[in-house]
Amino acid sequence: MASYHIETYGCTANRGESKEIERRLRDAGHHPVDGPTAADVAILNTCTVVEKTERNMRRRAEELADETADLVVTGCMALAQGEQFEDLNARVCHWEEVPIAVRNGECPTPTPDSQPGLDGEIGILPLARGCMSDCSYCITKRATGRIESPPVEENVDRARALLHAGATELRLTGQDTGVYGWDINQGESLLPELIDRVCELDPGHDFRVRVGMANPKGLHGVRHDLARTFAKNDEVYNFIHAPVQSGSTDVLADMRRQHTADEFYEVVAAFDDKLSEWTLATDLIVGFPTEDDDDFRQTVDLVRKVRPERINITRFSKRPGTDAAEMKGLGGTIKKERSKALSELKREVCDEAYDAMVGTDRTVQAVQLGTGDSVKCRDGAYRQIVVQNADEWGVAPGDHLTVEVTEARTVYALGRPC
Numbered sequence: 001m002a003s004y005h006i007e008t009y010g011c012t013a014n015r016g017e018s019k020e021i022e023r024r025l026r027d028a029g030h031h032p033v034d035g036p037t038a039a040d041v042a043i044l045n046t047c048t049v050v051e052k053t054e055r056n057m058r059r060r061a062e063e064l065a066d067e068t069a070d071l072v073v074t075g076c077m078a079l080a081q082g083e084q085f086e087d088l089n090a091r092v093c094h095w096e097e098v099p100i101a102v103r104n105g106e107c108p109t110p111t112p113d114s115q116p117g118l119d120g121e122i123g124i125l126p127l128a129r130g131c132m133s134d135c136s137y138c139i140t141k142r143a144t145g146r147i148e149s150p151p152v153e154e155n156v157d158r159a160r161a162l163l164h165a166g167a168t169e170l171r172l173t174g175q176d177t178g179v180y181g182w183d184i185n186q187g188e189s190l191l192p193e194l195i196d197r198v199c200e201l202d203p204g205h206d207f208r209v210r211v212g213m214a215n216p217k218g219l220h221g222v223r224h225d226l227a228r229t230f231a232k233n234d235e236v237y238n239f240i241h242a243p244v245q246s247g248s249t250d251v252l253a254d255m256r257r258q259h260t261a262d263e264f265y266e267v268v269a270a271f272d273d274k275l276s277e278w279t280l281a282t283d284l285i286v287g288f289p290t291e292d293d294d295d296f297r298q299t300v301d302l303v304r305k306v307r308p309e310r311i312n313i314t315r316f317s318k319r320p321g322t323d324a325a326e327m328k329g330l331g332g333t334i335k336k337e338r339s340k341a342l343s344e345l346k347r348e349v350c351d352e353a354y355d356a357m358v359g360t361d362r363t364v365q366a367v368q369l370g371t372g373d374s375v376k377c378r379d380g381a382y383r384q385i386v387v388q389n390a391d392e393w394g395v396a397p398g399d400h401l402t403v404e405v406t407e408a409r410t411v412y413a414l415g416r417p418c
Contacts, residue, residue, distance in 0.1 A: 176215045
């Protein structure tokens, strides 16, 4: 788990988002420290209301980049003018992506008493606790142990309760959703069966299902079944978060990631075969101790080939007590250069995906309130489209509507109801 320092500037909405970031970080086992120099990562939540504010944000970002090993920049200036922070090699994220960025490639760590709950109209359903991996860099394994899966019927009952309580979106979460059921089903995933059962609930009730992070190894064994499950159930967002971490099979072996680069490609191919449009999110660790120039080139090649629309990039840092902490690390300059190169490629890929949406009509579900008078919506591939002046349009969370995409931003688009 990581230590973090967070600073927030600007309006009440920014402060509210920072509180939510901190809640998610604490829920994942991370902890705050006093000041950036004591933190594994510093988080700067920015404002961009006037030019003077922008100069202040830039100056503070420079200071934080000098004071901490890793800097994450979010908020209004980060999303509107992310290029202002590129030379600092800061990671520019939408606030919802910050908790993922902080994890350093580790699995999320739900607390032992994690239970289903509502966040507005979003129902959070933890499928299981623990994972089947033993990554050499990850400390969370010691906190959670091996996977413990409740039966499918129990999770279906929990999903039903969330829908009856008013959920219009169900998020199936866990450290590794792809291996749900391995411990009770002789090493075979029960995720496709669970999704089918959940999608059969409450006919006539409009709701969507998002599947949370799943490691490529768990996905690989059920890739064809899972892709078919996604294709036949309109309730499921066509979205997969599969953290590959490296494009080099040699580095993956040193990380003890269990999957190979070829297996990751095969997972992507299975979903490409069944889905005409879908979103791939992945995580990449840059500068693992055994990563050489050729290994890094393979990671760049992987991104260019599969073109994930959401990429979380983390510079490797040692976690106490892990096997990777005993390895001789790469220099900070090498990690910064590689992270910068990947960040530039990420921006190219993400911009390409969102630019291609401009001028198209999308059927979306309004999911939650955004900043000011706006509502965040998701299309079928889980791309975020924000409707501004929501009161004027009469759009509220839970609504289904068609929007014309009018403008692309860094990690989301703007849409006008048709």
